[in-house]
Amino acid sequence: MLKRYLLTPGPTPVPPEVLLAAAEPVIHHRAPRFTEILTEVVAGLKYVYQTTNDVLIFASSGTGAMESAVVNLVAPGDAVLVASCGNFGERWVKLNKTWGAAITLLDFDWGTRVDPAQIAAALQANSKIKAVFVQFSETSTGVVNDIRAIGEIVGATDAVLVVDAISGLGATDLPTDEWGVDVCVAGSQKALMIPPGLAYVAVSPKAWKLVESNPTPRFYFDWVAARKKMTGDSAQTPYTPAVSLMVAQNKAIEMIREEGLANVFARHRVLGRACKEGVKALGLELFGPDDPEANSVTAVKVPAGIDGGKIGKIARDEYGVWLAGGQGKLKGQIFRFGHCGYFGAFDIIVGLSCVEMVLAELGHPVKWGASVGAAEQVLMKSEVKL
Numbered sequence: 001m002l003k004r005y006l007l008t009p010g011p012t013p014v015p016p017e018v019l020l021a022a023a024e025p026v027i028h029h030r031a032p033r034f035t036e037i038l039t040e041v042v043a044g045l046k047y048v049y050q051t052t053n054d055v056l057i058f059a060s061s062g063t064g065a066m067e068s069a070v071v072n073l074v075a076p077g078d079a080v081l082v083a084s085c086g087n088f089g090e091r092w093v094k095l096n097k098t099w100g101a102a103i104t105l106l107d108f109d110w111g112t113r114v115d116p117a118q119i120a121a122a123l124q125a126n127s128k129i130k131a132v133f134v135q136f137s138e139t140s141t142g143v144v145n146d147i148r149a150i151g152e153i154v155g156a157t158d159a160v161l162v163v164d165a166i167s168g169l170g171a172t173d174l175p176t177d178e179w180g181v182d183v184c185v186a187g188s189q190k191a192l193m194i195p196p197g198l199a200y201v202a203v204s205p206k207a208w209k210l211v212e213s214n215p216t217p218r219f220y221f222d223w224v225a226a227r228k229k230m231t232g233d234s235a236q237t238p239y240t241p242a243v244s245l246m247v248a249q250n251k252a253i254e255m256i257r258e259e260g261l262a263n264v265f266a267r268h269r270v271l272g273r274a275c276k277e278g279v280k281a282l283g284l285e286l287f288g289p290d291d292p293e294a295n296s297v298t299a300v301k302v303p304a305g306i307d308g309g310k311i312g313k314i315a316r317d318e319y320g321v322w323l324a325g326g327q328g329k330l331k332g333q334i335f336r337f338g339h340c341g342y343f344g345a346f347d348i349i350v351g352l353s354c355v356e357m358v359l360a361e362l363g364h365p366v367k368w369g370a371s372v373g374a375a376e377q378v379l380m381k382s383e384v385k386l
């Protein structure tokens with residue numbers, strides 16, 4: 001037997017209670033009970049988003065919701081700004097290219113944060129920019145961008161701020177309204193603790209103005225049609241929803257509410273710190289800044305002389321542990337631990353312990369238990385339940 005541990009930044013482990021909820025008999029989506037569930041899920045998502053804006057739900061992966069943001073906000077030839085610092089920033093570029101936007105690209109080194117001052121300068125240089133696209137947690141590098149600062153800058157202009165918070169929402173504090181995030185994209189399979197398949201967007205009144213005047217044709221991802229159907233006393237989805245995922249999301253949000261958002265963030269902060277201290281105690285180097293708020297992912301440089309591709313493969317095939325590798329140009333150069341969503345103290349211990357054994361197997365000198373011991377010291381000091 002090989003017991004499996006899913007320690008990636010998406011998909012993430014799903015709580016047993018949530019899996020049971022997803023296994024309930026499927027109900028019909030045009031029935032009053034479904035309206036109740038949808039209404040509860042939307043209210044719960046607003047709690048997690050810390051928003052009073054409209055929240056729309058789509059049956060798609062996170063990229064679908066990202067694409068929905070581009071088609072609803074941008075017409076061919078429109079000026080947009082993309083501030084990218086990783087693989088998912090590049091996705092904003094690809095989506096905007098696909099839909100014919102005129103892109104100003106601020107391309108930051110992978111492993112660094114987006115510089116808000118450069119966004120301010122780019123917006124000042126081109127007042128026609130309609131939308132600014134950025135990541136909150138750039139999952140490919142573990143970096144978390146300063147959305148509060150970016151929100152202040154973009155909020156002072158006519159442009160809307162579009163944030164991909166797919167791996168950050170529900171892990172690190174992101175008060176959507178307070179920080180002026182006009183469109184906030186999230187996905188179900190990260191800190192929202194359900195399987196892949198649902199994606200969410202929170203849309204501000206400022207963004208709605210742009211959406212309502214945008215001539216780009218759209219159908220499945222039309223936000224206006226979605227809002228019309230998803231709001232009110234008899235809320236439904238325009239098309240057949242992923243009913244079981246919706247039931248699962250309702251349960252997962254109930255758990256998030258029980259823990260309390262502040263405790264959820266505090267737990268992620270402790271787990272992120274424990275993981276990072278463990279990595280450093282093993283003599284490994286973090287990739288990117290050692291940021292106390294980068295709580296979804298810990299990215300680690302592959303030590304010199306080690307074949308990076310083998311770390312994840314051995315962890316998976318011999319130890320049953322799924323870790324994430326490097327993406328795009330970081331393939332083979334880094335590996336990543338996920339700790340967003342249904343993660344607790346011993347997930348960190350399992351991940352670090354596995355890495356010690358894998359590295360030893362690959363011939364890297366390992367001081368047994370060094371990473372685990374360092375993590376334990378952080379975990380033991382935690383004042384929040386892990």
Ligand SMILES: Cc1ncc(COP(=O)(O)O)c(C=O)c1O
Nearest residue numbers: 010061062063088137139166167
């Ligand atoms: C920050 C970020 N953006 C976008 C995506 C893409 O989401 P999906 O794979 O659900 O389409 C991911 C998934 O890992 C992500 O972490």
